[in-house]
Amino acid sequence: MIEIDGRRLNARLQAFAAIGGTRKGGVNRQALTEEDRRARRLLAELAWARGFSVFQDPMANLFIRRAGQDETLPPMLIGSHLDSQPAGGRFDGALGTLSAFEVLESLEDAGIETERPVVVVAWTNEEGCRFAPGCMGSMAFAAGEIPAEWQQKLATDGAAFAGELKATIESLPRAQMLPLGFPIHAYLEVHIEQGPSLEAGGISIGVVTGIQGTRWLNVEITGQTAHAGTTGLAYRRDPLRALTTALSGLYEMIMPSDPDARFTIGRISVEPGSVNAIPDKACCTVDIRHPDPARLDELERSIASGITTEAERQRCTVAISRSFDMPPCTFAADLQQVVERAAAERGLESMNMLSGAFHDALFVNRVAPSALIFVPCLDGLSHNEAEHVEPEHIIAGCQVLAQATLLLVSTADS
Amino acid sequence: MIEIDGRRLNARLQAFAAIGGTRKGGVNRQALTEEDRRARRLLAELAWARGFSVFQDPMANLFIRRAGQDETLPPMLIGSHLDSQPAGGRFDGALGTLSAFEVLESLEDAGIETERPVVVVAWTNEEGCRFAPGCMGSMAFAAGEIPAEWQQKLATDGAAFAGELKATIESLPRAQMLPLGFPIHAYLEVHIEQGPSLEAGGISIGVVTGIQGTRWLNVEITGQTAHAGTTGLAYRRDPLRALTTALSGLYEMIMPSDPDARFTIGRISVEPGSVNAIPDKACCTVDIRHPDPARLDELERSIASGITTEAERQRCTVAISRSFDMPPCTFAADLQQVVERAAAERGLESMNMLSGAFHDALFVNRVAPSALIFVPCLDGLSHNEAEHVEPEHIIAGCQVLAQATLLLVSTADS
Structure with missing residues (x-):
């Protein structure tokens, strides 16, 4: 058993919510912005203050490591992300990252020595x-490389990805650099549900079986621009x-x-x-x-066909491209059981x-057994400045993360 | 009879098309931008070079005056505008303004003394x-005052109207300031049709009877933002x-x-x-x-009702406001006859x-008899970088403007 400090965790959540905080009580801390860097710096400072070591990799993923008894063992990884939507809430990402850091501090407070190192991660641009x-x-991290085409990416605000990534890494000069990807024992992530099911069921912990x-x-x-008043x-077009x-259809x-x-x-x-x-362009x-996955293909075909039909009816041309394609995933059953037990x-x-x-757990699941722990959020609201999580659920999620982490680092070799 | 110089007019159109010229051969010279100011300065310089006087008013309307034999008579006003759409053509506005200036130069070249002064105008932000x-x-100009609420207006690019207006006026420090609105004898404006009728009929001059x-x-x-993946x-909303x-309906x-x-x-x-x-907002x-006008009211009601119905169906709220309301107008019959005769x-x-x-003629028509002369444009295309007018139609429009101006300034007292 291990006891986390709920008051400290809530105070931390408040402190981070102020970084990029909006007037409506939400957060605008988009990936690789100055606000994102400030949040990363604050987490690093808190880590150094506790004597943990701080690393980052070429994707600016930020790692905080508490040493284990056997430093040769792959570490147990726990965490989430710190970036937000432009009009996002204060819990999406930050809850999981700060809960993981709270686990690290609680282990330290209790003087618990773990066989494996425990590493907290804040993933870049979730x-x-x-x-x-x-x-x-x-x-x-899971692929072990940065896709070459990412270097050319431009932000919605015009900023270049490569430059913003570099500036973000350089904003933490004291953090040691690691190559991309390293062996890990397992990965645990706490996240708000971003949907209504837990709240509706009055249940505080969701054990996520997979991701759609x-x-x-x-x-x-593309059509043709012309005068609104004169063109019959x-x-x-x-x-x-x-x-x-x-779209209406x-x-x-x-x-x-x-x-x-x-x-x-x-x-x-x-x-x-x-x-x-x-x-002339929409x-x-x-x-x-x-x-x-078969329905995803069907849906994509229906969308392309619906749009093409209407475009042709208006004598317009259409171009449709995929910018992201993530197949569904299933999490490891034994890790789900660890969370249930915790x-x-x-x-x-x-x-x-x-x-x-x-969630990031989907990708980490490709290289190590991963589990995702959900806690309820008010009215299922997320990607919204009004996003809210009750303190009792914050504490419950962190306690389960701490307990599951302990179960996983106390077990024998990987 | 008076002969205009078609080659000079075409060269002028080319010179002005280069100010804010786009790669696709169009023009981006939006109102009160630096490009707009450059076009105004060029016109003023050309006017001073011919010994005409240059004025502007508090709306940055730009006037070029050629003296008449009786300077106490209200002047004959001819012109159009120099501002363009963001992806506009080179003739919309510029054709009428530069045709009017060509008339002034042709009068000067021919040494024709007119009883009334003739004034060329380039109206602001058509x-x-x-x-x-x-x-x-x-x-x-027609109202004799600037509506107070305009001072608070912001541009689509964030610039403040009041500041842009002031800077535009100040960019022509040599031009004398006039108060807003002054008596005029009549107003004539040449403009491209921006529709297909003249071209389809093979007719080079349109005598505009009114404006819709x-x-x-x-x-x-307004609805509610939420997560795309989790929200059923x-x-x-x-x-x-x-x-x-x-909109589809x-x-x-x-x-x-x-x-x-x-x-x-x-x-x-x-x-x-x-x-x-x-x-959360669309x-x-x-x-x-x-x-x-009755159908305009009906249409506005249908639009408001259609949008409100769909908004309520999605449990959203809706706000609809008018930003512009211009009733239909009918131009003076006797001035139409002058254009036909010309x-x-x-x-x-x-x-x-x-x-x-x-068009600006609609507003000037509120204070003086006005007429609008159309020339064909290719495929009826306008508000488009591909907007094109054949040189013969450019010359025809300007000749008719010159002839009609002469008919109006030679007639006896107003």
Whole structure:
């Protein structure tokens, strides 16, 4: 048994929420921005203050290591991310990262020596909103390399990925550099559910069995700009008419007929963007999710066909490309059992569930057994400044993480 | 009779097209930008070089005056505008302004003394794309005052209207300042048709009988942002679903059933604008036009009702406001006859037609008899970088303007 310090954890969450804090009580701390760097620096300072060592890798993944009795053993890895959505909440990512750091401090406070080292991680760019795709840090860690094409990426605000990555790494000059990817024993991540199931069931711990697949598309329809007042219907080639008509049909078709499907248009824009000019370009992003990879393919085909049909009807051309494609995953059953046992040992009810959102654990699961622990959030709200987690659930999640970590580092060799 | 210099006029059009010229051969010279100021300075320099006097008023309307025999008579006003759409053509506005200046130079070249002074005008912000509404310059001139609320306006690029207006005026320190609005005898404006009728009829001169009404709306639908992957349909309050569904229905309903109606969405945006977040805000502009004011009211009601219905279906709220409301206008019959006579005297065929676009002439018509002369443009294309006018039509338009001006300044007292 190990007791975490709930007051310290709550205070930490407040301190980090102030970095990039918004007027509405949320957080705007997008990946590789100055706010992101400030959060990373604060975590590193807290680590150094406790005598832990701080590392980072070429993806700016940040690691905090507490030594084990046998330093040759692959470490137990726990953590999450610190970056946020542009109008994000204070718990998405930060909860898991700071809970993991709280576990490290609690081990230190209790003077518990673990056989394996325990390493806390804050993965880079989980959100994927400033630079797509999401989970860049954990994806590159699992692959052992940074995809070459990432170097050319530009942020939605125009900043270059390569430069922002370099500046972020350099903002922590005291942290030692590690090569990308190293052997780990297992990975545990606490995260808010970002959905309503735990709250609805009155259950404080979700044991995540797997993650649905996600695919992101970029849609660009090209027509012809012309004067809004003089151009009759026969002369119009309006890409926005094509796009809105196609989307209207897809909204009606996809989610209402398949409760497991998710279909979201998060960005839409037109060019030239003048009140009295018919646009010549209409663009949007598409986010589709499904636990079944075959249905994901079907959905992508329906979307492409719906948009192409409407574009042709308006005598427009269309280009659709994938910017992200993440197949569904299943987590290791034995690790799920460790989490269930940890919850039971703390007297907490748990339930198995599928994750609607992807998380870093999905990618780490490719190289080591991983588990994802969910805690309820108010009204299932996330990616929203009003995102909220009750203190009792914060503490429960951290306790289960601490207990499961202890179970995993006390077991014999890997 | 008076002969204009077609070669000089074409060279001038080329010179001005280079100011804010785009790679695709169009022009980006939005109102009150540095490009707009450069075009104004060039016109003023050309005027001073010919010994004309240069004035501007508090709306930065730019006037070039050639003295008359009786300087106490209200001047004959001719001109158009120099600002463009963000991806605009080289003739929209510039053609009328530079044709008017060509008339002034031709009068000077021929040594023709006119009883009345002749004044060329370049109106400020006809396009209304950087600062809404359009025709700010002529509207304020006709009203004799600048509406107080304009001072607070912000550009689409964030610039403040008041500051940009001041800087534009100050960029021509040698030009004398006039108070806003002064008596004029009549107003003539040459403009490209921005539609296909003249080209289709093989006719080089359009005598505009009136202008259809225009109304601009700002639509803002508010829902709730949430995670794209975790949020099931029952929990979504998606304002973009509401907006695209409403627009799809409106596109289908308005123009196909009423050939006189125009319905255009030129801008659309969502917040927070993240690929994996359901938006909490979806906004668009609406541009509706109709020759019949009662139908404009009906259309506005249909749009508001269509959008409100879909917003409520998605449990969203909606706010719709007017940013521009211009009733239809009819031009003075006797001035139309002067233009017809001028065309006939130059051996050019003309036809009467309604204008789909609003123009500065509509506002000047409120304080003095005004007429609008159209010339054909290729494929009816305008608000497009590919906008093109054949040199013969450029010359024809300018000749008719010169002839009509002469007819109006030679007639006896006003």
